[in-house]
Amino acid sequence: MAQYTTVDDLIAWMQLPADDRLQESEAAARKKILERAVDVSKELIDQFCRRTFGAVGVGTADETRYFYPAPRSKQFPAGDLREVASVKENDIALAAADYYLRPASNGSAAQVLVRAGQFESWRGDEVIVAGKWAYGSVPAAVEQAALKIAQKVYLSSRATGGVVVVQDMAVNLKMFDTDAYKLLNPYRVAAL
Numbered sequence: 001m002a003q004y005t006t007v008d009d010l011i012a013w014m015q016l017p018a019d020d021r022l023q024e025s026e027a028a029a030r031k032k033i034l035e036r037a038v039d040v041s042k043e044l045i046d047q048f049c050r051r052t053f054g055a056v057g058v059g060t061a062d063e064t065r066y067f068y069p070a071p072r073s074k075q076f077p078a079g080d081l082r083e084v085a086s087v088k089e090n091d092i093a094l095a096a097a098d099y100y101l102r103p104a105s106n107g108s109a110a111q112v113l114v115r116a117g118q119f120e121s122w123r124g125d126e127v128i129v130a131g132k133w134a135y136g137s138v139p140a141a142v143e144q145a146a147l148k149i150a151q152k153v154y155l156s157s158r159a160t161g162g163v164v165v166v167q168d169m170a171v172n173l174k175m176f177d178t179d180a181y182k183l184l185n186p187y188r189v190a191a192l
Helices: 007-014 024-049 140-156 175-187
Strands: 063-067 075-079 081-089 099-103 111-115 127-133 163-166 169-172
Touching: 007 024, 007 140, 024 140, 024 175, 063 075, 075 127, 081 099, 081 111, 140 175
Parallel strands: none
Antiparallel strands: 063 127, 075 111, 081 127, 099 111, 163 169
């Protein structure tokens, strides 16, 4: 599972002392907490945005989604679809030659599923698509939000009452919520 930030980036972001300045057990414990914070930040971002970011990796599971294209339309938006495993229209499996995937013409990372054949079109009924879905690349704003969220998760592991003292400075853990929201909101898929 590809992450949106790394432990090393998080250490640099938070200006934590290098591992060689810590005892071995202390460094191992900190690394485990930091790895968990990076994992949690990815999960929270994916849940909030209702999508994943980055290239589709080997072993990524197929996901099935349902579409209802307009009758007699040649194509319909398929969002973050990156690889098609199968397509069914009205519970009838289509051959790979019956459709193709192409980028949307609006300059976004979205894809469009097109019915192949000069006189073929979608019938306007349910189309079931199984495939791999991902945004394509990780935007800089998502990487920045991942650092902020991972920092919050790491700090919350040591917090008392929602406040933690870092280098003689009290930090309210809720202050990162608004920043992360502003960074991620443009990439959020609207709920249906």
